[in-house]
Amino acid sequence: MHKPVQWGVLGAAKFARHFMAPAIHAANGAQLAGLATSDTAKADPFRAFCPDLTVYESYDALLADPQIEAVYIPLPNHLHVEWSLKAMDAGKHVLCEKPMAMTAAEFDSLIRKRDETGLLAAEAYMIVHHPQWQLVRKLIADGAIGKLVHVTGAFSFDNRADTENIRNRAETGGGGLRDIGVYVIGGARYATGQEPVRVESTIKWQGGIDTFTEIRAQFPDFTYSSYVSIRMHPHQEMVFHGEGGVIRMTAPFNARVFGEARVELHRPGLEVQVTRFPGDDHYKLQVESFCRSVREGAEYSCPLEFSRGTQEMIDRVLERAVSL
Structure with a gap:
């Protein structure tokens, strides 16, 4: 049996709080391990269902932790490309909220980085x-x-x-x-x-x-x-x-x-x-599919090329x- 993929979330967004963080916590093959937020009070609703959650005071601090293997990015749209690239540079797999990029051309840098690093990067197109x-x-x-x-x-x-x-x-x-x-x-x-x-x-x-x-x-x-x-x-x-x-x-x-x-x-x-x-x-199904791709190399049904289209x-x- 594979070790669960250790997940971190960049930002305490409402959507992450209500949907994606609980899905990561509940998914087979995944463990919600970290949350980055400068406002520790915003971490309380996440700790309510995941008491062992580690809270980081910055996005960079979470990305610097070698225990975190994959990150979910629910930031405002105009920040998606920047932080997806930073996460891959830090050696993290990336699941980023849609739209992952503001233009089709911006997907090219994400695809290049994915191919250079060998990491899984995908839009959260559930x-x-x-x-x-x-x-x-x-x-x-x-x-x-x-x-x-x-x-x-x-x-x-x-x-x-x-x-x-x-x-x-x-x-x-x-x-x-x-x-x-x-x-x-x-x-x-x-x-x-x-x-x-x-x-x-x-x-x-x-x-x-x-x-x-x-x-x-x-x-x-x-x-x-x-x-x-x-x-x-x-x-x-x-x-x-x-x-x-x-x-x-x-x-x-x-x-x-x-x-x-x-x-x-x-x-x-x-x-x-x-x-x-x-x-x-x-x-939950999206997270489980992502984790299977990370651990077993299974084909992911929503690659960056699809999202670019x-x-x-x-x-x-x-x-x-x-x-x-």
Whole structure:
């Protein structure tokens, strides 16, 4: 049996506190060992479920500890590349929150560093580790809905009241597209294995951030449309429409938080087959997959090259945007 991978977290972010740190603590093959924060009071909620946690007064101090093997980075978007590179320079494997980089070109330095060091570095793109997405990918590949014709996606929430949120600040790489656009875009790419050949978009800007983005694209074998917003009632859905059926995902991105993950397969004759995933935790599954790659060399299902492809499409959305 392999020794658990020793994990450290850079920063006491709310998302780390509520989701990723508990997932690391609960994951098979992982041990939550350290947290870097200059405010020791912020470490208390982490120690509540992980009493043996070591708290470091700085990110550099955590990275200097040879006992820490892997780091999770939940920092503001504009700091992701800098600290991912620093972590790899310190000999640490890296799992960094999305978007791991602000442009596709920035991924190149991460890929080079990963290859130079032989370390595992990846974007924390948890949905591909959820069995609902693996099922959808297989259904499409197996022809369960015949020839795929069109894909639609939607993801929205309303955080206008949270004015200090990094998603509402241009200087920290905020906006809906970078925060949740990765899901409607990357999800379509993952499920179909295809890349867009043409991209168009419409964006509503507010204070230097996109609060609503509509995307239209042509893939080699299907058309695509989606929208994301951080100023609308919470909603999420992905639909894959083929000549012989429809696949609908009811909670594709925040399974268990938004609701129970269900994959509906609509067939001719109004037949609907529903597969439910009531208990799967994609954050925990993500950590376990990462640890297997570190310890056993298993293939990781979301390499940097995949994340770069999603960011490349985001770049194209921004470049071709028409403002509302």
